[in-house]
Amino acid sequence: MKHSVIRISTERPRLVYAVVIALVAITGALIGRIQIDTDPENMLPAAQSDRVFHNAVEKRFTYHDAIVVGIVNETHPDGIYNVESLGALHRLSNEILALDGVIAPDLASLSAVDNIEQEGVGTIRFEWLMREAPITAEQATDIRDKVNRLPLLKDSLVSGDGKAATIYVPIASKDLSYPLSQDIHALIAELDSSDDYHITGLPVAEDTFGHDMFVQMGISAPLAGLMIFLLMLYFFRSAQLVIAPMLVAMATVIISMGLLTGLGFTVHIMSSMIPIFLMPIAVVDSVHIMSEFADAYRPGANPKVVISRVVDHLFKPMLFTSLTSAVGFLSLLLTPIPPVQIFGVFVAFGILLAFVLTITLIPAYIVRMNPLSLDKLATRSKTPHTDTLLARTLRRSGKFAMRHGKLISAFAVLGIAVSIAGINRIEINDNPVRWFKENHPIRVADTVLNKHFAGTYDAFVVLTHSDKRAFSEFVVSAHNLLDNLGDRYSTPIREMLAQDPEDKGAWYGNLIANIDDALFDAEGPETIDTLERLMALTEDAQVASKYFQRPDVLEYISGIQRALADSGLVGKSNTVADVVKVVSRELRGGDESEYRIPATVPAVAQTLMQYQSSHRPQDLWHIVTPDFTSTAIWMQFKSGDNQDMSLAMDFLDTYIADNPLPANIEMRWAGKTFINVVWQDVMVAGMLKSLMGAFVVVFLMMAFLFRSARIGLFAMVPLSVTILGVYGVIGWIGKDYDMPIAVLSSLTLGLSIDFAIHFIERTRSFLRSSGSFAVAEQQMFEEPARAIARNAIVIAIGFTPLFFAPLVPYITVGAFMAAIMALSGVTTLILLPALMSWAGPWLFPEMKMKGAFSVAATRPAHA
């Protein structure tokens, strides 16, 4: 097969070109179907249980994606409570209400919410908090006094220090976040306000992220391509030689991305990095061929023969490096995070594609070069390499490694120890907002708003009550009572009782209405008596089912809130208990001592019915369901860091352990901040599995390739040291272990094994041909070492354009790719020979027999 591929490439170069061009054209056209996905929820599979529950909660309590407009006034003594600021807020809020795509009834701003207050003795008043913009300073500060009495608004709609206010703009669809935020920007520009305005919120962040991803793919990836081109040009001094690998790289990237989009996969933050990963990897193989061809070619030789020999010779190591790199990336399949899996699969595909393109397109390219250029290439590319700084440095470092083998090995052991200590210090943490650079408007808004408010990050603890036993007892009792009734009345009621209703609230209401109707029709004292007893039974069951109206339960919820507030881990929490307390206080005269939960269920029910008599009765259903079987403790966090969220979760677990939940209550977390924690946990565990899986598979492949478990193990040294080293550094410098950092482990594995394969394979063949370890090592530090070093440098520097990417994860990846290449290049070129210098006989026992490691043979022969 190998030979027929080489034959076709060299005999029918036009055919190879045509096929590649056709593939690129077709897949290139498919890239037009690109769909960007920036929803962090998609880090979890659609059926993942926390995600399913989170979505159910969003529906249950009607949570919409919202754009958050922040207004800050740091200079006025009354902060935001001045005529100009409130006037601007009022106008802006009304203008936003009129925008298409804004869910007007749920918009929250000072001018769109209700106030409930005392109006003289014995009178309560429900009114818009700020129906008209204030005209006098007194009116403005009057609004402050009102807000300060409304704990649901304070620190949510206006900051506790009075310096900042927000407008929460719920939107009908995430796709509208960009046009709507642009509209809002335009409205703000018209305001003529001296306040600072910030626009943020998750949909805006996601949208901006999507935009920046395009920038990364459209600018950083081509820049990386250019960088690699220039570097290779520097090393090989021949544009013609360098163009071929660039063609391979471009074809690889276009076909892989075209296939990805064409197959209907969305481009997530991970997959947006595919081009920038494939580019250097694709270049590497071609560089091996091109440089070996340039070495082997003599003017006047038949290029077909030379290239066929070169490809034949490099086929096996290239296949193995490609396969092992692909395995490294395929191991990402073990991490159950779909975007990571898609990334792994398509990078792996791209690597194998690059291999195929390299062994077909490069020979085709070479046989089509005209003989004159080939001659020039051969002469020009050979001479400069043996006496460059790189060549001299490598020779010296090779000798150094051989001479101080044991010392270097000892240093490596020390380095590993330090790295392991560093790894133990690693902090697992992530926060998608931090994926933006610090001076990014979204980061700025995040910082400013969380300085003033109780927090712009949401999470929910959802309590759900379900008492199946009580329900079936009710049904049995009801059936028993119905035995006393004639069919006319009992049949329809029995039919209802047979149902297992989802919405118990509606079901009880309907049942009661049926009994009520029957009561009106009924004649005879016995029938009426039975129906009345049934009615009483049903009404009792209905009241009992409205669990989150119970004062003791609301007190329990208040207890959770108090504990959370005391812990300092949560900025603020809002619950139905707060609503009950506020309305109850105003009903009882407004004194702060009346800020408490009434003593009985009817008192709570009637208090809530008053709350529902506002302009926004539907607000109640954001914190409790209409059947009162489920309620949400809405928490605001000042930080979106997973660690902070996890601390709150742990705290609540401890609290619940000490203060057990009432019976028949299920407690579950939801909310975007929580979802981030879930997928990160999945990611950390998954990455470890991926790494272990890849490690084992790569080791087996190495043992197979070298037909030796010892050498297989030896080949794992550079990547192991690199992984430990890189993560050790992360631990020591205190960089959080986040999504991009997690993915790097597999990349390291895939890339550093390349160097080891080439190094060991070449050493072994030199060892065999020379019969002397010293000679073999000397030969190693000529062309083979240069090839490895060149590759390490090309890839490392090729990733540097990522430093200019707009998003932090790309910068992280760029920096660490450079570090990984540097480290694995150094370990391969220094540590491997150092280890060989004393462990060589153990590694190559058959060569030991032949005396390759004898004293005479270890003394380098001076050429």
Added chain:
Amino acid sequence: MFTRQLTALALLALGSTAAADALSSADEIIARADMASYYAGADGRSEVRMIISDAQGREQRRQFTVLRRDVDEAGDQQFLVVFSRPSDVRNTVFLVNKHINKDDDRWLYLPGLDLVKRVSAGDKRTSFVGAHYFYEDVSGRRPSDDTHELIETSDSFYILSHAPKDPGSVEFSSYSTWIDRQTFLPMKIEYTNPAGDIYRRVEVFDVAEFDGYPTVTTSRVSDLLTGGKTDMQFRYIKYDVGIPDSVFTERSLRTPPRDWLKRPAE
């Protein structure tokens, strides 16, 4: 809306010509519609079942009895609203003294808190106990609060457009009514917000005659922005039952007038 229609006298006086000859004065149509909707008989009682649903179809129910007495024909009125269901709000009472020339007086009694509160007149366009009906819909919006314009007279309806005299006091910028030419009951009302969208709709589905007065028996208010709606069923309707003035006093808040709340025999 909770109560009825032209007095029998008025009907007699107008004779059969009322339906045949179309009226051309918007103010007159509105005056008659107000009579038809809120002033049937000298007094009346009705039981109301409200099914409040949100966009997801989740329901809350409220059941209450309304007693009404006209102090003056087409003038001041008294309303007593006593809740019977769900049982946790049972015996919650609203008392409204509706005045034509000054603000209404409103009281609220919450038995669970044993609390009588005066409710400030303030804004009457807030939700009535969580329903999509407003307080103002209970006792009726004063015709004098709006300007009225007859847009079209179809075979069955007078179609009018109304604009508030004080736009700052209401959430709508205009509304349209479809008034039945026979009964003068508004059969459909659509409210338009300042953005120009119809956001709220009131529809009447069934009308039946009680004691000679055509009366709405099923109707619906839809909130077109949230997707929620409230369905109302009016039953056990009776007019001219002779409810005394004494029923509409603060005493009835704590002690609902059992005799008057009892369902009438059919």
